[in-house]
Amino acid sequence: xxxxxxxxxxxxxxxxxxxxxxxxxxxxxxxxxxxxxxxxxxxxxxxxxxxxxxxxxxxxxxxxxxxxxxxxxxxxxxxxxxxxxxxxxxxxxxxxxxxxxxxxxxxxxxxxxxxxxxxxxxxxxxxxxxxxxxxxxxxxxxxxxxxxxxxxxxxxxxxxxxxxxxxxxxxxxxxxxxxxxxxxxxxxxxxxxxxxxxxxxxxxxxxxxxxxxxxxxxxxxxxxxxxxxxxxxxxxxxxxxxxxxxxxxxxxxxxxxxxxxxxxxxxxxxxxxxxxxxxxxxxxxxxxxxxxxxxxxxxxxxxxxxxxxxxxxxxxxxxxxxxxxxxxxxxxxx
Amino acid sequence: xxxxxxxxxxxxxxxxxxxxxxxxxxxxxxxxxxxxxxxxxxxxxxxxxxxxxxxxxxxxxxxxxxxxxxxxxxxxxxxxxxxxxxxxxxxxxxxxxxxxxxxxxxxxxxxxxxxxxxxxxxxxxxxxxxxxxxxxxxxxxxxxxxxxxxxxxxxxxxxxxxxxxxxxxxxxxxxxxxxxxxxxxxxxxxxxxxxxxxxxxxxxxxxxxxxxxxxxxxxxxxxxxxxxxxxxxxxxxxxxxxxxxxxxxxxxxxxxxxxxxxxxxxxxxxxxxxxxxxxxxxxxxxxxxxxxxxxxxxxxxxxxxxxxxxxxxxxxxxxxxxxxxxxxxxxxxxxxxxxxxxxxxxxxxxxxxxxxxxxxxxxxxxxxxxxxxxxxxxxxxxxxxxxxxxxxxxxxxxxxxxxxxxxxxxxxxxxxxxxxxxxxxxxxxxxxxxxxxxxxxxxxxxxxxxxxxxxxxxxxxxxxxxxxxxxxxxxxxxxxxxxxxxxxxxxxxxxxxxxxxxxxxxxxxxxxxxxxxxxxxxxxxxxxxxxxxxxxxxxxx
Numbered sequence: 001x002x003x004x005x006x007x008x009x010x011x012x013x014x015x016x017x018x019x020x021x022x023x024x025x026x027x028x029x030x031x032x033x034x035x036x037x038x039x040x041x042x043x044x045x046x047x048x049x050x051x052x053x054x055x056x057x058x059x060x061x062x063x064x065x066x067x068x069x070x071x072x073x074x075x076x077x078x079x080x081x082x083x084x085x086x087x088x089x090x091x092x093x094x095x096x097x098x099x100x101x102x103x104x105x106x107x108x109x110x111x112x113x114x115x116x117x118x119x120x121x122x123x124x125x126x127x128x129x130x131x132x133x134x135x136x137x138x139x140x141x142x143x144x145x146x147x148x149x150x151x152x153x154x155x156x157x158x159x160x161x162x163x164x165x166x167x168x169x170x171x172x173x174x175x176x177x178x179x180x181x182x183x184x185x186x187x188x189x190x191x192x193x194x195x196x197x198x199x200x201x202x203x204x205x206x207x208x209x210x211x212x213x214x215x216x217x218x219x220x221x222x223x224x225x226x227x228x229x230x231x232x233x234x235x236x237x238x239x240x241x242x243x244x245x246x247x248x249x250x251x252x253x254x255x256x257x258x259x260x261x262x263x264x265x266x267x268x269x270x271x272x273x274x275x276x277x278x279x280x281x282x283x284x285x286x287x288x289x290x291x292x293x294x295x296x297x298x299x300x301x302x303x304x305x306x307x308x309x310x311x312x313x314x315x316x317x318x319x320x321x322x323x324x325x326x327x328x329x330x331x332x333x334x
Numbered sequence: 335x336x337x338x339x340x341x342x343x344x345x346x347x348x349x350x351x352x353x354x355x356x357x358x359x360x361x362x363x364x365x366x367x368x369x370x371x372x373x374x375x376x377x378x379x380x381x382x383x384x385x386x387x388x389x390x391x392x393x394x395x396x397x398x399x400x401x402x403x404x405x406x407x408x409x410x411x412x413x414x415x416x417x418x419x420x421x422x423x424x425x426x427x428x429x430x431x432x433x434x435x436x437x438x439x440x441x442x443x444x445x446x447x448x449x450x451x452x453x454x455x456x457x458x459x460x461x462x463x464x465x466x467x468x469x470x471x472x473x474x475x476x477x478x479x480x481x482x483x484x485x486x487x488x489x490x491x492x493x494x495x496x497x498x499x500x501x502x503x504x505x506x507x508x509x510x511x512x513x514x515x516x517x518x519x520x521x522x523x524x525x526x527x528x529x530x531x532x533x534x535x536x537x538x539x540x541x542x543x544x545x546x547x548x549x550x551x552x553x554x555x556x557x558x559x560x561x562x563x564x565x566x567x568x569x570x571x572x573x574x575x576x577x578x579x580x581x582x583x584x585x586x587x588x589x590x591x592x593x594x595x596x597x598x599x600x601x602x603x604x605x606x607x608x609x610x611x612x613x614x615x616x617x618x619x620x621x622x623x624x625x626x627x628x629x630x631x632x633x634x635x636x637x638x639x640x641x642x643x644x645x646x647x648x649x650x651x652x653x654x655x656x657x658x659x660x661x662x663x664x665x666x667x668x669x670x671x672x673x674x675x676x677x678x679x680x681x682x683x684x685x686x687x688x689x690x691x692x693x694x695x696x697x698x699x700x701x702x703x704x705x706x707x708x709x710x711x712x713x714x715x716x717x718x719x720x721x722x723x724x725x726x727x728x729x730x731x732x733x734x735x736x737x738x739x740x741x742x743x744x745x746x747x748x749x750x751x752x753x754x755x756x757x758x759x760x761x762x763x764x765x766x767x768x769x770x771x772x773x774x775x776x777x778x779x780x781x782x783x784x785x786x787x788x789x790x791x792x793x794x795x796x797x798x799x800x801x802x803x804x805x806x807x808x809x810x811x812x813x814x815x816x817x818x819x820x821x822x823x824x825x826x827x828x829x830x831x832x833x834x835x836x837x838x839x840x841x842x843x844x845x846x847x848x849x850x851x852x853x854x855x856x857x858x859x860x861x862x863x864x865x866x867x868x869x870x871x872x873x874x875x
Binding site: 033053054062063066067086156164192193195199200203322325326 | 380441563711718817
C-alpha cells in the first residue's frame with residue numbers, strides 16, 4: 001500500500017504543477033542540443049517557456065496518436081518531409097493561418113493545406129575521392145546502379161529515413177519496377193555492407209574503403225569545418241542531377257497539432273523559426289540551407305556552389321515511404 | 335497451517351504479477367490480428383535474416399560470457415594471488431558502462447580517425463580500416479564485455495556458498511582443483527550460472543542501440559523498423575510475440591534444469607574455504623585472466639571517455655547538469671525500490687505455493703526480453719486507455735476534463751521500468767532465497783510467526799545481499815535505459831542516458847563523454863557498497 005500512496009502522491013505533485021506562465025509544448029525529432037539555441041532565443045524574445053520532448057520521429061508520431069485528444073503537444077518539429085506527410089495524412093495537424101509564414105516560405109516547401117511548413121533544407125549529395133573518381137563519371141542518381149561503380153559505393157542502411165525518402169523520390173519519378181532494378185544494381189555496387197551513419201560513409205571514402213559516398217550535405221559541411229578537416233582534403237562534392245531528375249532535397253519542418261492547448265504560442269514559435277535570426281542559426285550552426293530566400297548562407301555552403309533541384313513535391317516522400325522500405329527489403333539493401 | 339494467510343500472500347503475488355503482465359499480453363494479443371501485406375512481406379524477405387543474426391549473436395555471447403564469468407568467479411574464489419582482493423570487485427565494474435557506450439568508444443578507437451589508425455598512419459605511413467567493428471563480431475565483443483558480470487556475480491556468490499566441506503572432501507579424495515571445478519563446483523553452481531546466462535541472453539535479444547549503431551539486422555531492430563518505420567503495429571506485435579516465445583522457451587528450459595533439485599545449502603556447517611596458494615607462474619596467469627575482462631570491459635572505455643571529457647566541459651552548464659543528474663538518479667532509485675517490493679512479494683508467493691504462482695511469475699519475468707520501445711508502447715496503450723476512461727467519467731459526472739493524468743508523468747515511466755526490469759529483481763531475490771533452507775520457514779511457523787513476520791525478521795535479514803543486488807542491478811539498468819525513457823518521459827525530464835545518446839549519435843562523443851562518465855561513476859558507487867555487503871554477508875545460524 002505504501003507503494004500505491006507514493007504513486008498517488010507522485011501523480012498529484014506532477015499534476016499540480018499546472019502552467020502559470022506562458023508556455024509551448026514542443027515534440028521534437030531534432031535533437032535537444034541542435035534546437036536549444038533556437039528555443040533559448042525564442043524564450044528570451046517572447047518570454048514564452050518552451051517545454052521539449054525529444055525522441056525519434058516515428059516514436060513521437062506513435063505517442064501523439066496514442067495520446068489522442070488529450071495530448072498536450074503543441075508543435076511537432078521533425079526532419080524529413082516523409083514524417084511531416086505521415087502526420088498530416090493521419091490528421092494530426094491543424095491548419096495554420098499565418099500570413100507571415102505564407103509570405104516567407106516558398107510553396108513547394110510547405111503543405112498545400114497549410115498544415116506544415118518547411119524550415120530548412122538539405123540535399124542528399126555525392127562525396128567522392130578526387131584521386132579515384134573523375135568528374136565525368138558522375139551524373140544523376142539513376143546512374144549509380146551502373147556497373148562502372150561496382151564495389152565503389154558507400155551508403156548507410158536503408159532503415160534510415162533519408163535513404164527511404166530518396167528511394168521514394170525515385171519511385172515517384174521512375175515507378176516501382178524501374179526503381180527496384182536501380183536499387184538491385186546499387187546494392188551490387190556497395191563496397192561493403194551498410195554500417196554506421198552518413199559521417200562514417202564519408203570517412204570510408206577518405207580511408208579508401210569506397211570511392212563514392214551518398215550523404216546529406218550538412219554532414220560534409222560540418223566535417224570540412226571541423227578540427228579534423230585535413231583528413232578530408234582529398235574529397236570532392238557533387239550534387240547529382242541529370243536531364244530527368246534534379247537534386248534530391250529534403251526538409252525539416254513543423255506543424256501545430258490538432259488538439260494543441262497553446263496553439264497561439266505554437267504559431268508564434270514556428271513563425272520565429274522562419275525569422276531571419278532563426279534561419280541564420282539553422283544555416284550557421286547546422287549547415288543547412290535556409291528555406292527563406294535571401295538569407296545569407298555560410299561560406300562553406302557557398303563553396304558548394306549552385307545546384308538544380310528536382311521539381312517534386314516533398315510530400316511524395318511520405319506517400320511512398322512504406323513502398324520504399326519494402327522495396328529496400330526486397331533488393332537486400334540492409 | 336494458517337491457510338488464509340498463505341492464500342492471501344499467494345493472491346497478492348499473483349496480483350502483482352498481473353500488473354506487470356498486462357502490457358505483455360497486449361503485445362502478445364497482436365498475434366491474433368489478421369495477417370496483412372506487411373507480414374507477408376516480412377516473412378518473405380527479412381525475417382529469416384533477423385532470426386539468424388539474433389541467434390548467432392545470442393549463442394556466441396552466451397558462450398563467451400559464461401566462460402569469462404565462471405572462470406573469473408572461480409579463480410577469485412578459490413585461489414590466492416596478488417591483488418585478488420581488488421580483482422574481486424574490479425571484475426564487476428563493466429556493469430556500470432552501458433553497452434552502447436562501449437560500442438561508441440570501440441567504434442571510435444578502431445575507426446577511421448581513431449587512435450589505432452592514427453598510430454598506424456604515423457608509424458607505417460598508411461591509413462586503413464583493418465578492424466571492422468561494424469559487424470556481428472563487433473556486437474559479440476560489446477555484449478561479451480558489458481554483460482559477463484551478470485554471470486560473474488551470480489557464479490561468485492554460488493562458489494562462495496559452496497560448503498568448504500564439499501571441496502575439501504573432493505581434495506582429500508585426490509582430485510586436483512581443476513577437476514573439482516569441473517565436476518563439483520560447476521554443477522552445484524549451475525542454477526546461478528544458468529540464471530546469469532539467462533539474463534545475458536535476454537539483454538542481448540532486447541538490445542537495440544548496439545545493433546542500430548553497428549548496422550546489424552537483429553530481431554529487435556526488425557521490430558522497431560516494422561513498428562515505427564512501416565507503421566504497422568500489428569506486424570511488429572507479431573514479431574514481438576515470437577521474440578517473447580523464444581525467451582519463454584529459454585526460461586522454461588532453465589527452470590526445467592532446476593526443477594526438483596532444492597539447492598538449499600545446509601547453513602549449519604559452513605566454514606570459509608581456505609584459498610589455495612599458487613606458485614609465481616600460476617599467480618601471474620590468474621592475474622592475467624582477471625585483467626583481461628577488466629581492461630577490455632572497463633579500463634579502456636573509461637579512460638578513453640575521461641580523455642575526451644576536458645573538451646566536453648565547455649559544452650555543459652552546471653545547473654542543467656545537476657538537474658539531469660538529480661532526475662536520472664531519483665527515477666532510477668524509485669524504479670529499483672518498486673521492483674524489489676514486487677519481487678519480494680512474488681518470490682515469497684513462489685515459496686509458499688510454487689505451482690500456482692510460478693506461471694504468473696515466469697510470464698512477468700518475460701518483460702526483460704521485450705525491447706524498450708516495444709514495452710513503452712505496450713504500456714502506453716493501457717495507460718492512455720485508463721487516462722481516457724478517467725477523463726470520460728470525470729467529464730460525465732463533474733463536467734471537468736482531467737486530461738492525461740498518468741501517461742506523460744513519472745508514473746507511466748516507472749511502470750515501464752517495472753515491466754522491463756522485474757525479472758532482474760526476481761532473479762536475484764529468488765537466487766538468494768534458494769540459499770535459505772525451508773526448514774527455517776517451518777521452524778518459524780511452528781513457533782508462531784506469521785507470514786509477514788517471517789518476511790520481515792528472517793528472510794529480509796538473511797537476504798540482504800540478494801535484495802541489495804536486486805536494487806543495484808535495476809538501478810544501474812534504469813540509469814542506462816534509453817528507448818522506453820525517450821518515448822514515455824514527461825516534458826523537461828531528460829536523463830543522462832538520453833543526452834549522452836543524442837550527442838553520441840551526432841558524433842559529439844567528446845561532449846557525450848561527460849554524461850557517460852557521470853552514469854558510470856553514479857553506477858560505481860552502489861556497486862562498491864553492495865559488493866561490500868555481499869562479501870561481508872555472513873551465514874547466520
